Amino acid sequence: MIRTFSLSVLALAASFSAAAAQTEIQWWHAMGGELGQKLEAVAAAYNASQSEFKVTPSFKGTYAETMTAAIAAFRAKEQPAIVQVFEVGTGTMMAAKGAIYPVYQLMKDAGEPFDPAGFLPAVVGYYTDSEGNMLSMPFNSSTPIMYYNKDVFEKAGLDRNTPPKTWEDVEAFSKKIMESGAAKCGFTSGWISWAQLENFSAWHNQPIGTMENGFGGLATELTVNGPVQARHWENMARWQKEGVFSYGGPGGGADAPPKFYTQECAIYMNSSASRAGVVANAKEFEVGYGMLPHYADIAPQNSIIGGATLWVMTGRPEAEYKAAANFFTFLSSPEVQAQWHQDTGYLPITQAAWDLSKSQGYYDANPGADVSIQQMTLNAPTGNSKGLRFGSYVQIRGIIDEEFQALLSGQKDAQTALNDLVARGNVLIREFETANK
Amino acid sequence: MTRIDSLLIRTAGWMLALLWVLPLLYAMWAAFHPPAYEARFVLNAPLTLNNFARAWDQAPFARYFLNTIILVTMILTVQLVLCTLAAFAFARLDFPGKGVLFAVVLVQLLVVPDILLVENYKTMRALGLVDTILAIGLPYFASAFAIFLLRQTFKTIPRELDEAARVEGCTLLGLLWRVYVPLGKPAMLAFGLVSVSHHWNNFLWPLIITNSVETRPLTVGLSIFATTDSGTDWALINAATLMTSAPLLLGFLLFQRQFVQSFMRAGIK
Amino acid sequence: MKRAIFRNQLLPWLLLAPQLVITFVFFLWPAAQAGWQSFLREDAFGLKTTFVGIENYAALLKDRLYVDSITVTLVFSVSVAVLALSISLVLALAVDRMLSSAKVYTTLLVWPYAVAPAIAGLLWWFIFNPTIGLAPYALEVLGIDWDHSLNGTQSMILVIIAATWKQISYNFLFFVAGLQAIPASMREAAAIDGAGPVRRFWTITLPLLAPTTFFLLVVNTVYALFDTFPVIDATTEGGPAQATNILVYKVYVDGFLGLNLGSSAAQSVILMGVVILLTVVQFRYIERRVEY
Numbered sequence: 001m002i003r004t005f006s007l008s009v010l011a012l013a014a015s016f017s018a019a020a021a022q023t024e025i026q027w028w029h030a031m032g033g034e035l036g037q038k039l040e041a042v043a044a045a046y047n048a049s050q051s052e053f054k055v056t057p058s059f060k061g062t063y064a065e066t067m068t069a070a071i072a073a074f075r076a077k078e079q080p081a082i083v084q085v086f087e088v089g090t091g092t093m094m095a096a097k098g099a100i101y102p103v104y105q106l107m108k109d110a111g112e113p114f115d116p117a118g119f120l121p122a123v124v125g126y127y128t129d130s131e132g133n134m135l136s137m138p139f140n141s142s143t144p145i146m147y148y149n150k151d152v153f154e155k156a157g158l159d160r161n162t163p164p165k166t167w168e169d170v171e172a173f174s175k176k177i178m179e180s181g182a183a184k185c186g187f188t189s190g191w192i193s194w195a196q197l198e199n200f201s202a203w204h205n206q207p208i209g210t211m212e213n214g215f216g217g218l219a220t221e222l223t224v225n226g227p228v229q230a231r232h233w234e235n236m237a238r239w240q241k242e243g244v245f246s247y248g249g250p251g252g253g254a255d256a257p258p259k260f261y262t263q264e265c266a267i268y269m270n271s272s273a274s275r276a277g278v279v280a281n282a283k284e285f286e287v288g289y290g291m292l293p294h295y296a297d298i299a300p301q302n303s304i305i306g307g308a309t310l311w312v313m314t315g316r317p318e319a320e321y322k323a324a325a326n327f328f329t330f331l332s333s334p335e336v337q338a339q340w341h342q343d344t345g346y347l348p349i350t351q352a353a354w355d356l357s358k359s360q361g362y363y364d365a366n367p368g369a370d371v372s373i374q375q376m377t378l379n380a381p382t383g384n385s386k387g388l389r390f391g392s393y394v395q396i397r398g399i400i401d402e403e404f405q406a407l408l409s410g411q412k413d414a415q416t417a418l419n420d421l422v423a424r425g426n427v428l429i430r431e432f433e434t435a436n437k
Numbered sequence: 438m439t440r441i442d443s444l445l446i447r448t449a450g451w452m453l454a455l456l457w458v459l460p461l462l463y464a465m466w467a468a469f470h471p472p473a474y475e476a477r478f479v480l481n482a483p484l485t486l487n488n489f490a491r492a493w494d495q496a497p498f499a500r501y502f503l504n505t506i507i508l509v510t511m512i513l514t515v516q517l518v519l520c521t522l523a524a525f526a527f528a529r530l531d532f533p534g535k536g537v538l539f540a541v542v543l544v545q546l547l548v549v550p551d552i553l554l555v556e557n558y559k560t561m562r563a564l565g566l567v568d569t570i571l572a573i574g575l576p577y578f579a580s581a582f583a584i585f586l587l588r589q590t591f592k593t594i595p596r597e598l599d600e601a602a603r604v605e606g607c608t609l610l611g612l613l614w615r616v617y618v619p620l621g622k623p624a625m626l627a628f629g630l631v632s633v634s635h636h637w638n639n640f641l642w643p644l645i646i647t648n649s650v651e652t653r654p655l656t657v658g659l660s661i662f663a664t665t666d667s668g669t670d671w672a673l674i675n676a677a678t679l680m681t682s683a684p685l686l687l688g689f690l691l692f693q694r695q696f697v698q699s700f701m702r703a704g705i706k
Numbered sequence: 707m708k709r710a711i712f713r714n715q716l717l718p719w720l721l722l723a724p725q726l727v728i729t730f731v732f733f734l735w736p737a738a739q740a741g742w743q744s745f746l747r748e749d750a751f752g753l754k755t756t757f758v759g760i761e762n763y764a765a766l767l768k769d770r771l772y773v774d775s776i777t778v779t780l781v782f783s784v785s786v787a788v789l790a791l792s793i794s795l796v797l798a799l800a801v802d803r804m805l806s807s808a809k810v811y812t813t814l815l816v817w818p819y820a821v822a823p824a825i826a827g828l829l830w831w832f833i834f835n836p837t838i839g840l841a842p843y844a845l846e847v848l849g850i851d852w853d854h855s856l857n858g859t860q861s862m863i864l865v866i867i868a869a870t871w872k873q874i875s876y877n878f879l880f881f882v883a884g885l886q887a888i889p890a891s892m893r894e895a896a897a898i899d900g901a902g903p904v905r906r907f908w909t910i911t912l913p914l915l916a917p918t919t920f921f922l923l924v925v926n927t928v929y930a931l932f933d934t935f936p937v938i939d940a941t942t943e944g945g946p947a948q949a950t951n952i953l954v955y956k957v958y959v960d961g962f963l964g965l966n967l968g969s970s971a972a973q974s975v976i977l978m979g980v981v982i983l984l985t986v987v988q989f990r991y992i993e994r995r996v997e998y
Contacts, residue, residue, distance in 0.1 A: 026648065032661035033495065033670075058648040061660055064963045069645045071965070072555045075752050076562040092750055092965055099751040249855045250945050258837040283473070395964040398944075405946035409856045431966065435747045436754065450800030453793065454814045460829045460871070461817055463840070519724050526721040535718070542725060545733045546928050547981045549740075549974040551957050556736035579728035582925065586880075589917040609717070623883040631876060634819050671832065678821065685820040690813060 023319045024054040025327070026080035030066040030308065031140070032059065038343050046330050053323035055082075063089070063308060064394070070313070074099055079313045081320045082327075084139060086308045088393040090127065091214065093311050094135060095391065095436040101312040101321065103328065104133040110325030118350050119332075122302060122376040126387035127309050130215060136309040137328050140346040142273035143303045143372050144195040146292055151285040152266040155182035163267075163290030167235065170267065170293050174244040177266045186244040187267035188260060190253035193400035194306055195269050195292075196236065197224055202385035203292055204228050205301040214389035218433040222390070222425045225418035228298065233407055233414035240408050247408055250401035257281070271306065272372035275345045289368030291375045301385045302378045307346060338362075347372060391432025396425040468675040488676035495677075496658040497650050502684070505654040508570050509633045515578045516632060517625060524587030525613055529599070539588075545581040554645055561646060570652050573643045577636065583628050590624040591617055630692060637685050655681045737978065743971035750965040762972035771948060772956070772973075778862075779952040783930035785866045790873040790926055791919070797874070798881035799907070812882070819875035827940025830868040834941075854942065858949030861942045865950050868941055869934045876929075877922050884918030885911070916996040924988055931981055953977050 031039045036059055043055045060066035063086035070083040085093055093100055107114035116124070116134055127136045150160040156177040164170045174186020189195050201208045206228045214220040239245035246265055248256025253270070260268035261281040268278075269292065278287055294300040310331075312324050330336060337353030340346065342362050348354045354373060357363065363370040379385075390396060403421040406412045412420065466478070468489070474482040492498075526532075527539050557576055558567070566572040594617065602612050618625075640656040647653045659681050662674045744762055748755045766772045801811060818826065834841045834854060842852035854861040888911065896906050912919075935955045938944060944951035944959065951959075954977060961970025 028648075036661055037495070059657075059661060060648075061644045061657075065641070065644060067965075068554065068962055071750050072558040072645055075555055076559040076567075078558075078562050078567055096749060096751045096753060098753045247855055250943050254831065255835055255837060255855060258835060262837060264837055392964050392966060395959065395966070398959060398963075401943075402945060402947045405856060409858075409946060411947065428964075428966075431969075435756075435966075435968070436749050447800060450797055450811070453797060454811055458814045458817055460826070460833060461821070463833065464821075464829060522721040523725045526718045530718045530721075532715070532718040538722060538726070541734070542729055543985065544737070544982070545729050546925075547978055547985060548733050548737050549932060549954065549957060549977055551954075551961055552740040552971065552974050553732070553736045556739050557732055560731060560735075576728065576732035579725045579732075581729075584725065585924070586921055589921050593917060623886050624880075627879045627883045630816075630879060631819070638821075674828065682820045686817065689816055689820060 022052065022054050023323045024056055025082065025316075025320045025323045027055050027057045027082040027084075027310075028060045028066055028070055028080045029057055029084040030060060030063045030086070031084070035140075035344055038340070042331070042336065042340060045336070046327055049330065050326075053326055055323070055327050067092075074313060074315070077315060079315060081316045081324050082310050082312055084308045085136070085311050087126065087141075087306050087387075088397060090136075090309070091389050091391045091393055091432070094129070094389065095218070095432075099314055100135070101314050102129075102133060102135045103137050103312065104135070106312055106321055106325050107328065110322050112325040112329045114329070118352060120347070120349060120351060120354070120373075120377065122381055123305055123347055123349050125381055126305055136311045137331065138309045138349045139307070139331070140273070140344065141305040141307040141309075141349065142271045142346055143305050143376050144191065144199050144269055144292060145272045145371050145375060146290040147260065147268045147270070147274075147278050148288045148290065149183070149260070149263060149266045149282075149285050150288045152177060152182045152263060153288070156180040156266075160286075161288065163288055164293055165290075166296045167232070167293045168296050171235075171239065171244060174239075174266070178243060183263055183266040184243070185246040185259070185265040186239070187269065188246045188248045188253075188256045188265040189268070190248055190256045190270035190274070191306075192248075192250070192253060192404050193397045196232070196404075197229065197400055198388060199292065199303050200232055201226075201229060202302065202304045203294055203300055204298045205382055205384050207384045208388050209390060212383040213387065215383075215386060218391065218429075218436060220390060220429065222396075222422045222429070225415065225422045228295070230415045230418055231295070233404070233418060236404075237407050237410075237414060250398075250405065272347070273307070273345045275369065287368070289371045291371060291378075300378060302381055303375045304385060304387050305347065305376065342366075345369070347376065390425075390429055391436065392428040395428055399424050399428075464675045464678060467671050468679050470672070472670065472672040488672045489680055492662070492673055492677040492680055496661060498655070498658055498680070500650055501653060501655045501658040501681075504570060504652060505637060505656075506684075508574055508654055509636045511570070512574045512577050512636050513629055513632050515574075516580045516583055517629070519578060520580055520583035520587055521613065521618065521621070521625075524584045524591055525617060527584065527588045528591035542579075542581050542584055545579065546585075550641075554642065557642075558646060567646060568648050568652055572646050573639075573652070573654065574636070576642075580632065583632070586624055586628055587621055590621045594620050626692065630689065633688065634685055637682075740971045740974050743967055744975045745968075746971075747968045750967065758968065762968045763976070766969065766972055766976070771951075774948060775951050775953055775956055778948070778950065779931070779954075781862065782866060782869075782934075782950070782952050783927065786869045786873065786930040786934070787923070787926040789866065789870045790877055790930075791922060793870070794874045794877035795881055795919075797878050798885055799911075801882055801885075812878075815878050816875050818872055819879075821872075826872055827868060827937040830864065830871075830937070831941045834864055854946075856946050858946055861946055861949050865934075865938055865942055868937045869930065872937070873926060873929055877926065880918055880922055881915070884915045888914045920988070920993055920996050923992070924985060927984055927988070928981060931977065953980075 027043065029036075029039055040057055043057045047054050058080070060069045063084075066083065067085055067089050070079060070085075073079045104114070104116070116132070119134070119138075123138050123141050124134055126141075127138060128134050146163060148163050153173075154160040156173075157180060158173055158176060164173045170187060177183050177186060198208060201224060206226050207213065207223050209220045209222045209224075211217055211220040236245055240247060246259055248254070248259060256268065256270065257274070257277070259265040260278070263285060270278075291300070292303060310328075312321070332350055334350060334352035334356045337348050337350055338356040338360065341348040341353060341357060342360075348357060399421055403412070403417040406420075407414055407417040466474075469484050469486075470482045471485055471487070523542070527535065553576070561567050561572045561575075564572075566575070598616050598620075599612055602616050607615065637654075638656055639654075640660065643654050644657050644660070647657070659677055662670070662677050745757060745759060746755055747758045747761070797815060821829070833839050834852065836842050836853050836855070845852045852860060854864045892910055892914070896910050901909065931952075932954050934952065935958050938950060938952065938955045939958070942950045944955050953973065957970050957973045957977065960966045960973065964970075
């Protein structure tokens with residue numbers, strides 16, 4: 001009795017002293033709506049799991065706003081310990097050597113257990129340096145996949161369980177769908193830059209830029225004006241004219257989802273993380289899933305990711321880095337990862353989390369949820385399909401949209417549009433190189 | 438006034454007004470109906486408050502409302518006091534450098550907003566104000582708009598009126614209070630409306646300078662609906678928009694009674 | 707000062723001091739910093755800084771797209787300012803004619819001002835969406851094929867409507883406030899003299915509204931040039947192929963999204979220069995005609 005009592009007093013005292021010495025770190029993020037709530041739940045679970053550290057998430061707007069906030073704060077020496085940065089900001093973050101604390105270094109310095117081999121190479125490869133060191137912690141990653149309307153397929157006399165495999169199929173299926181009157185258009189796509197140029201290139205094992213798509217250094221140049229890409233863009237322009245393809249707008253392509261949801265278009269390419277949204281909105285028809293199409297004469301390689309990772313910023317007190325490292329260990333544990341993956345539709349970052357989801361029967365209950373992982377891991381990544389790393393890439397994405405619009409409106413042919421895109425993008429890459437040398 | 442002329446202006450006025458309010462009517466439609474009816478306009482669509490309930494649950498909106506009300510009240514009060522004084526000086530006092538100083542004040546209007554973020558963040562950090570409501574409001578305590586507007590208004594006030602007040606031995610504050618403030622009231626009301634709605638809706642600066650629920654205004658809470666990877670929920674966005682601007686609309690209605698009443702008095706006299 | 711009461715030389719300074727301090731600290735200082743920044747090349751975090759002289763400016767002026775963007779800005783700003791001013795004046799005059807229903811009417815018109823700019827942009831995006839929007843549906847009946855994501859002219863029309871929509875409420879308020887200040891006796895006198903409504907407007911109402919109109923002209927110009935980027939961001943993102951890429955949106959994209967600080971600072975400085983010039987012109991040549 002007395003023993004139990006003194007033990008509980010000890011425990012109480014321990015928890016008190018822990019509370020007094022608790023280290024709090026700021027985690028700035030860009031996840032709104034339901035995703036934001038899921039993120040807060042992860043932080044809350046971590047805070048409840050131990051009493052030494054406390055992670056405080058703070059929503060900082062869109063990805064661009066979050067990044068600007070972090071930069072403003074860094075310049076005023078008020079930066080958070082952890083900030084979420086989108087994939088196209090990777091080049092900027094990596095070049096800022098004095099502002100970031102590489103994750104592999106952080107884990108080593110803090111003495112946290114860390115096994116780089118446990119992560120899925122297709123995911124973490126995007127965020128490693130040329131020596132294979134992990135610089136940031138992948139958090140929410142996704143890859144573009146194909147969604148299709150099974151009911152429309154059936155109405156058009158197609159097999160409802162066979163998605164098109166090649167671009168030739170896409171064209172043939174689309175024409176059949178349009179001729180039969182099952183739908184007005186064949187396909188639409190979100191994220192033209194990401195899906196129909198970057199991923200298109202990786203999927204067909206074509207270089208996006210020199211020096212392994214920019215992984216090799218700042219002296220890289222864009223090379224997306226190759227014959228395979230030109231062929232695809234030429235087709236896209238023709239398909240747009242014929243009504244096979246319907247353009248969904250620049251950036252994320254905000255006009256694309258309604259075209260699929262209202263059954264105007266039968267096929268839709270967009271992020272695998274859109275799956276929950278697609279299922280919720282496609283109330284009047286059944287959705288099928290497939291990998292991205294490839295041209296029949298070129299074997300598919302693997303797709304690349306998008307999304308965001310967590311970067312650790314320098315200039316915080318030592319204790320905060322212990323907290324950050326400890327939190328990352330928690331975050332990459334199979335249970336937390338599997339839960340996050342299943343709740344949000346983002347890719348798991350470790351093999352263990354994927355295996356756990358499989359054994360939990362998640363993919364049996366949610367058909368199509370693993371298309372993304374299979375597509376990403378179809379082949380071991382090559383220099384063309386590891387990812388991409390260019391400076392000023394946010395603006396380059398804008399240029400891609402502009403040139404694509406010039407192509408569709410008939411101002412330019414595909415080769416000219418791609419050549420202009422490469423020339424304009426390279427100017428920005430050179431500027432970035434001089435500013436960061 | 439001829440009948441046809443009057444009829445024409447009225448009809449044109451009403452048509453434009455209706456056209457103008459159409460987007461808001463749509464927002465209300467989407468907010469009060471289930472998401473399935475967001476683009477389907479049938480009269481028997483079921484009404485629901487569910488969108489509002491869902492929106493309310495996604496962020497601590499009660500706290501955000503409180504913060505926003507504190508913020509706009511603080512800004513407007515300080516602005517009206519400081520700007521009335523400054524506008525009076527520009528409209529009625531003579532002093533060396535007046536033109537240059539007026540230009541300096543106006544430059545405030547001409548600064549591209551984008552360049553303020555990083556520098557003002559540094560200043561707030563130096564003042565120890567990062568993540569406070571005061572930090573959101575402080576840069577806007579000075580308003581070139583208000584000074585400019587009040588200067589224009591004060592200049593139209595007949596000089597005879599303040600001469601008379603001065604002869605009666607009015608102090609400066611007395612003069613301001615008894616002559617300039619009452620006559621400038623419509624302009625101040627109009628400015629008040631604009632200032633409140635501007636700061637009620639201001640987004641980027643509050644987002645950057647605050648981190649915690651205790652200091653953040655409504656717009657930051659609202660922005661969680663606009664950023665989503667998985668499709669946009671229109672019913673939810675419209676419900677949240679209406680909910681957060683409801684107090685503002687209500688305030689407008691109250692304000693309007695005052696505004697239109699004084700207008701009608703002016704018409705009668 | 708003719709009178710002895712406010713002879714105190716310090717008084718004007720006392721009245722202006724708080725205003726000036728805030729303007730200096732929070733506006734002029736950052737503007738000066740941007741001016742300095744425009745001569746530098748710097749990475750986003752401020753870790754590596756090089757002085758490059760006028761290189762940022764030279765690069766801009768050589769860029770054909772930047773020069774194009776000036777034309778786009780001109781079309782956009784003039785359209786928005788002219789439309790917003792003239793429509794709201796007509797609306798304000800209409801209120802003058804319908805005192806009985808003025809309340810409802812004013813409410814309708816002032817509402818848009820309560821909506822945040824980014825949300826207003828989203829609303830327009832939705833209304834003009836080629837698939838699900840109301841407007842393309844209605845236009846199709848009239849035989850117009852609406853697709854602003856590929857048609858530059860339509861895209862420009864869309865952003866002008868969206869930007870004007872918001873500003874009309876604002877102008878309307880100030881016009882009504884201005885009309886209110888015109889003594890009814892003056893207009894009645896003119897009416898008795900036999901002046902028709904159109905002549906009364908040109909000879910009595912408009913001159914007396916001149917101070918308000920001038921104020922609104924300056925403010926609308928600044929609005930069209932500076933405060934319209936949330937609308938563009940939510941509707942067209944500057945496209946298609948830069949058809950609606952106005953200068954301030956380019957500053958936003960290059961500085962805020964692209965983190966190209968030197969160039970965006972140079973663009974800000976040019977933009978500020980243009981607006982200052984415009985304002986000076988407005989004060990020099992137009993304010994002179996305004997009778998207070």
